[in-house]
Amino acid sequence: MKDELSREEVLHVAELARISLTEEEIKKYQVELKKLLNEVEKINDVEGYDDEILIANWDSNAELRKDIAGDMLNPKEVLENAPRHAGNYIEVPVVISDGEGA
């Protein structure tokens, strides 16, 4: 098994995280990320491992919240925590592509 990721794999992960890396960092992460993956892969050695029970004990059904409205934040408080705002809107640098997300 190769003990490092390819340069492309590291750059792909960096792009998903929206970060830029120096040449030095790329080389460093090729090794470090591979080490992390190796650790995670150990889970495959667990006897009787089942993907379906990976997350939570599903005997304990989620307690559902009643549909009753509660307190909300004052818009002023919301805007105070944003670096910039325009009127009541939070302002961020323009995002080119549209309609991502949901």
Place this chain on the structure above:
Amino acid sequence: MSNYIPTIGVEVHVELKTKTKIFSNSTNGYGQMANSLTNVIDLGYPGTLPTLNEEVINLGIKAATILNCKIRKVMHFDRKNYFYPDNPKNYQITQARTPIGYDGYVEINVNGESKKIYIEEMHIEEDTCKSAHRGTKTLLDFNRAGVPLIEIVTKPCISSGEEVKLYLEKLRELLSYGEISDCKIEEGSMRADVNVSIRKNETDPFGTKAEIKNIGSISNAKLGVEKEIERQTKLYDNGETFKPQTRRFDDKIGDTVLMRIKETGNDYRYFPEPDIPFVVLTDEMINNVVETLPMLPDERRKKYQELGISELNANKLVANRPLSDYMNTLLTEKTNHKIASNLLLGDISAYLNRTEKDIKETTLTKERFLELISLLEKETLTSKNLKDILDTVMESDTSIKDIIKEKGIENITDDTEIRNVIKEIISNNPDSVNDYHNGHDRAIKYLMGQVMKETKGKANPKLAMDILTEELN
């Protein structure tokens, strides 16, 4: 242009009609001041935990039932990871692996023939915040962040823009009737994305796909699909190819424009949401919800037509929910349902439109309505006279009999009374009687006119004609 076979799939997002958001208890509302309907959960503050809204699950069960889907009894949520300012958590909570509903269908009517549009799956997820792009800035409003959504995904089984339109109309009707969503496209509570590809033959692999987003109305969905088929046809006809892409419908030019080329598939790195335990549905939970569903549009149409109501009127009633609900209270009554539908869609609708009232706000109880129908059927009341008393019928508690009496418009339906009048008229008009026996049709009309004149228009016309004919012979 050559003929190609279009393959179309539709993804619809609808916002659910809950009081609060899916994972927080802040208000689910529209048209409020920006960033006034939020709390720390909607804003993705560190250390906050989501709690699942019970009503979202209930509405999910309802939607799945209405769309003939199978319901998944054990489900969980997943994180869809991406960096974008519309979601500061950097992931959207959705159901990628265990959608609440799957393998369903919706029936549409294409040129008189029924066609099933198959639903691949429908899942619950949270809406993102609303972003507006202004020059070098993007403005964010988190009122929409965390509003519950259901995404409904069809199989690629749709073959024209017209079918897309019919499907969206049907979906809107069903989800509105189920009180699952407002389905207001213009307010964004129903949003459709359409995938379109074309190919030469059924046996060919699917063609390159273009996704159309930002469709502002059902008619634009139809137009967008038709324009896209046209665009792809021209390209293939010229021997050109194109890359998978996302296009948006531009209202102003009435056509689709390129948004972005999809170079690679999205890498959302889904993984199960650890902050929300599994949701396990029991048959009892499902049945309790399904029981609350109202009668659905197709069943209403069928019932109305079985009761003698025309197809046109059945459709008109279904299109007007309050009137249709009112009609449904009469389904098991022994009455003339045809007259009932004519009245509801005619004079009563006109009254309700004129006074801007809901039928429930009037004094037209079921009992009063049944009495009205019976009087019209027996012709004690003519439809012309009905117009004179309708306002009083809708606005006062006075009995209908008394209203008619007060207005002095009661039809004479007493045989003897009419017969006496007719006998007198016959003896006073020997010339007309002779004309009648000599085959002059106009004579009987003249004599009827005399009857109506003598009774001041109150004689039941049908009864009077019967007696007159009898007496003349």
